[in-house]
Amino acid sequence: MIARLLLLLLFSLPAWAQETLPDPQQEARAVTLGEELRCVVCQSESINDSQADMARDMRLLVREKISQGWTDQQILTFARTRYGDFILLKPPLQSNTYLLWGLPLLFLGVAGVMIWPLFRKRKE
Numbered sequence: 720m721i722a723r724l725l726l727l728l729l730f731s732l733p734a735w736a737q738e739t740l741p742d743p744q745q746e747a748r749a750v751t752l753g754e755e756l757r758c759v760v761c762q763s764e765s766i767n768d769s770q771a772d773m774a775r776d777m778r779l780l781v782r783e784k785i786s787q788g789w790t791d792q793q794i795l796t797f798a799r800t801r802y803g804d805f806i807l808l809k810p811p812l813q814s815n816t817y818l819l820w821g822l823p824l825l826f827l828g829v830a831g832v833m834i835w836p837l838f839r840k841r842k843e
Contacts, residue, residue, distance in 0.1 A: 738775070738778060738779065738782070739782075740782050740785065740786060745782075745785050745786065746782075748785055748791060749778070749781050749782045749785055750767060751791075752781050752785075752791055752794055752795070753765055753766045753767035753777075753778055753781060754767055754808070755795065755807060755808055755809065756777060756781070756795075756798055756806055756807065756808065757805065757806050757807065757808050758771055758773065758774040758777070759773055759777075759802060759805075759806065760772075760773045760774065761774065765808055766778050766781075777798075781794060784797065795807070804816065
């Protein structure tokens with residue numbers, strides 16, 4: 720009976736983990752970083768907005784690193800090293816992301832070229 724109770728307590732420890740930092744400045748940093756990191760489960764939400772267990776673990780990891788004295792850049796670099804650029808909601812502009820950043824402009828250009836003749840016809 721006692722062994723079962725101890726096992727239950729052991730497995731429920733992550734649920735007791737603190738999700739807010741006592742220092743308001745550190746908590747503000749954690750929230751800001753949480754808005755920059757993508758949930759790897761939901762993929763369209765930040766780790767702050769996601770309810771997935773993985774996002775919760777990532778929020779706790781960010782707060783742990785902040786409490787250990789890591790800088791924001793060190794935390795972002797750690798996340799990028801572990802998960803790649805995909806983890807960032809705003810990926811950096813670099814050679815392997817030119818297509819990602821350029822496609823919206825390309826689509827706008829193509830749409831403009833296709834719509835332009837329609838407006839010219841209406842004027843006549």
